[in-house]
Amino acid sequence: MTVDAVIFDIGNVLIEWQPERFYDRVIGEDRRRAIFDTVDLHKMNDRVDRGEHFRDVIYETADQYPQIRDDIRMWHDNWIEMASPAIEHSVRLMRALQSKGVPVFALTNFGVESFAYAQTEYDFLNEFDRAYVSGHMKVIKPDADIYAQLEADCGIDPKHLLFTDDRLDNIEAAAARGWQTHLFEGATGWAARLVAEELLSKEAAA
Template sequence: MNIEAVIFDIGNVLIEWQPERYYDRVIGEERRRAIFDAVDLHKMNDRVDRGENFRDVIYETADAHPEIRDDIRRWHDNWIEMASPAIDHSVRLMRALQSAGVPVFALTNFGVESFAYAQTHYDFLNKFDRAYVSGHMKVIKPDPEIYAQVEADCGIAPGRLLFADDRADNIEAAAARGWQTHLFEGPQGWADRLVSEELLTREQAE
């Protein structure tokens, strides 16, 4: 079945998202482990991704844990350092697809304010043909509802969507709806898949 649109996740597909790496660098692995054991910061971030206010959620969580308040606030105050760097080859693939006339969408778990901030830092985040951002949609992957919203909005049959994501649970949820999928483990594998689908030539996928 011919692909009519390619859908990119953002975190760890177009931009590296490794909060633990950031904290290890800034405060050391031992302290980071203690903080992450005490407070589920990824669960905190899920609230942001569902549409709650970026600063409010993080500062509220920080204030509930005064002994590590400043460390939790880093999640907001130094957020762009966690959401970096861009994965350059993936960005080139996105641009190559669009240059070849293939629509490129985003489907991402991302907060409203944090996505707007990221757009000021990474211009390619402004270039999607359609951007499906969980914070605006009020639901996060892998909830089937987020995929249903994409289908309803774009009007493309599920089997004609090709979706790349680094998380197996997100991929499995999309596949269950009939989407074509690719588990992203690095940009070269993604490039190879796009070539095999005849969406890009080998030269275009470099």
């Protein structure tokens, strides 16, 4: 089946997103586990991804837990260290597709302010043909509405969209709408899929 646009998730597809790894390095695994058992920081981040203000949400949450306030604030203050490094092979694949004239979109759970910040650190985040960012859309994957909004905006038949994401629930939600999908488990496998779809040559996908 033909592919008219390729859609990339960002976290753990184009940029590593590993908050636990950051906290383990900075405060140690035992303290990190205790903090994450006390407060669901990923659920907190979902609020940001739905469009609430990045700093306000995190600092408000931190103030509810005075004994670990500074630790929670690191989610904001050291955020770019959690969202790093770039996955260079995936970035090359994105650019290779565009060099072949294939439109490349982003569909990402990302806050408004945090995405703008990331764009200052990673040039390639400014290079999508279209960027669908949950914070602006006020809905996060895998809610069906975020996929519907993308379809309505780009006007491409869902069966001609090829989407990669590292989370199975996000992939399944897209597949339920007729999208072609690829569960991202590493850039090498994604490259092979793009070659198999005849979107890139083996050389271009290397």
